[in-house]
Amino acid sequence: MGEFPQVSATMVARSHSVGEPRISPDGRQVGWVDAFDGRCDLVIAPSEGSSPPSVVSADTPLSGLGAYGGGSWCFGPDDSVLVAASDGALVQLRRDGGGVIRRVGATGRVFAPALGPDGHTVAACVEDDDSCAIATFDLSASRPRPQVVSNGADYAWDPAWSSTGSLAWHEWDLSEMSWDGSRIAVRDSDGDTAIVAGDAATGVGQPRFSPDGRSLAWVSDESGWWNVIVARPDGSKARPLRVEDNDHAEPAWGPGQRSFAWSPDSRAIAFCRNEHGHGRLAIASVRGTTTRDVAKAWHRGLDWSGDGVLAARSGARTPQQIVMTARNGNRSVLARGPVGGFEACGLVEPEPITWKARHATVHGLLYRPSFSALGVGFKPPLYVHVHGGPTDQSVVEWNPRVAYWVSRGWAVLAPNYRGSTGYGREYWKALEQQWGIRDVDDTVAGIRHVARQGWCDPRRIVVAGGSAGGFTALLIAAKYPMLARAIVSLYGVADLEQLARTTHRFESRYLDRLVGDPSRHPTRYRDRSPVHLADRIRTPLLVLQGSADPVVPLDQARAIVRAVRASGTAVESRVYQGEGHGFRRLEHKVDELQRTERFLTKWVLSR
Secondary structure, eight states, X not given: OOSSOOOOHHHHHHOOEEEEEEEOTTSSEEXXXXXXXXXXXXXXXXXTOSSOOEESOTTSOBOOSSTTOOOOEEEOSXXXXXXXXXXXXXEEEETTSOOEEEEEOOSSEEEEEEEOTTSSEEEEEEEOSSOEEEEEEETTSSSOOOEEOSOSOSEEEEEXXXXXXXXXXXXXXXXXXXXXXXXXXXXXXXXOEEEEEEETTBOEEEEEEOTXXXXXXXXXXXXXXXXXXXXXXXXXXXXXXXXXXXXXXOOOSSTTOOSEEEOTTSSEEEEEEEETTEEEEEEEETTSSOEEEEEESEEXXXXXXXXXXXXXXXXXXXXXXXXXXXXXXXXXXXXXXXXXXXXXXXXXXXXXEEEEETTEEEEEEEEXXXXXXXXXXXXXXXXXXXXXXXXXXXXXXXXXHHHHHHTTTOEEEEEEOBTBSSSOHHHHHTTTTTTTTHHHHHHHHHHHHHHHTTSSOTTSEEEEEETHHHHHHHHHHHHOTTTOSEEEEESOOOOHHHHHHHSOGGGTTHHXXXXXXXXXXXXHHHHTOXXXXXXXXOSOEEEEEETTOSSSOHHXXXXXXXXXXXXXXXXXXXXXXXXXXXXXXXXXXXXXXXXXXXXXXXXXXXX
């Protein structure tokens, strides 16, 4: 349709994801994780680009990016790397691709390795069914064994060493999520451990010592926003790097987030600022005298050498890249994830919009297709993309699925309802005890606002979401049956009571905050569960689900399909074998998009 070629399902599926960039201690090499077709590999390249990148983990696929993944690797001693393998082992590999040096065993899954200043002690997370702790491994031993050093928290990850031998990490207990209330712990070189930041009412994370060992930084939302904090190594004399009403971090859904990085001389910190969904790389002096904006777009996985800041960079019109950015903003691209051709497809930048919903101002992003291509006066159909979490956010980053729909003439609304991060602690805390109510009200108000403004055809609306977004989409179908022409749920929550019993350990107490204690509020769990409202759903429904999803188990999809079908509403479904919480295999990604397009053509565009 129109003057630009369409983004194809194959283009989306064949795109690689790249992330977790790191610079070697001597600055001569860089590495990153490349994810494609369900597999993750480590790629190493000379930092000056003198030769092509090479895969060094051909026989040892990594644990992965996204969906609670991260913390996949670090540079090791003697031209080696340490990787968290997909089978749970910690593996030492040769940087030149020469294969495995050793495998370090442990009871449980090992991830987020960090090499100590002595060059042979590694700190890492070790997780099993009942715990997630920080342990150290001595690589100089013939058979390294884990020595647990954390102090009994339910979760501990992201270990970080000081040049003096101190070790810091991020920890919390399961009565909270990491962003609700957590702590920074520091174990000194004598083995004594102290809590230096955070508590049950403050979200902290990403502890990182300065290269000279004289300072410790972390992120904290004590001010109401996740800002970088700088302190002495023991946590004393803590102060914000820069006080501003913008987040410098995202919620810690998985290990390995690096939204800030120390300069090699320890005098400055680079960080990515969230500006209402837009990202911006900035550099601030540690003394607080200067702050300079360096580059637009989202920058993640930050690391810093003498050549500049290394990051995974992306934007709405910028396919994901591994880049090195100098202080003056000059940028070199070291690798690109997505396949070529996207830039020719008329990629658009979304516009931030706001609307009113029950005495609150709600935020969102609106993508509009090229009206010059669609014709004067044409009102496009509206694809409502509800993010997951629900403690997450739709941001202006590379999203090939959004580009897929926009290239087909759809407007895309990405609501950031109350409960979304990126707008301050008060905004996301507004969803406590209200999940299934305010997310629904805010999204519906956003749809009506877009329709009133004439930005879409109000007769052709689809609401789609994955995980928590699927839950919201299903509730909209039940509570507002005339609003949308179709609903798409990707591994969406359908039964809150069952979810509280069966989801994975990381989120096992999450619903206590979002809905309430299930033993005290059983009626909330039933009344807000789409499976118990299925007789009200009259909108055609498409349900897509992975067979091996540990977060929202397959039974959730089966239950909502049975219940809606029994009420006489049209339902289509597909289970992707071997997929977890999100689809990674190439053929499944292609099928997801093509199947969804056929469904929407039938129920939305052809009627």
